[in-house]
Amino acid sequence: MNLTLDMLPDRAVVRIDEPRLDAAMALSFKERMREIVAQAPGLVQVDMAQVQFMDSSGLGALIAIHKALPGGTRMALSSVHANVMRVLRLTRMDTVFTIVERPEAAAAGTQGDDEAAQAPGRAPAPVAARDTAPEAAAAQAAGGAS
Secondary structure, X not given: XXXXXXXXXXXXXXXXXXOEEOHHHHHHHHHHHHHXXXXXXXXEEEEOXXXXXXXXXXXXXXXXXHHOOOOOOEEEEEOOEHHHHHHHHHOOHHHOOEEEOXXXXXXXXXXXXXXXXXXXXXXXXXXXXXXXXXXXXXXXXXXXXX
């Protein structure tokens, strides 16, 4: 698992230098991230710009890291690819994780919703504004009854 760590005064920026976060990578990713989280100053920013695919094992690793955050430490995912965002939405983890479009938005605590900053193939921010209830979509497809 190739990770690049940039330890800044206010945050640890971890760039995942892999196209996939899957079962083959999940264990080593989780172990390395636990080491990083233990020394992070207050924010762990996970730059996922290169990750184009994530399976349930990769998602499980992110959840385990999120649960293991020490008190007062936050975690934000940035530059999430549309395919990965789809997994987060389907599992409703987009409501658990802080997800920002631009890496600098994580430090500012904003969602990075400037449309000009959105890269092609990336999910636009803010996440909460895009979230639709699956029940409503199913009801609409079934003839509009809700």
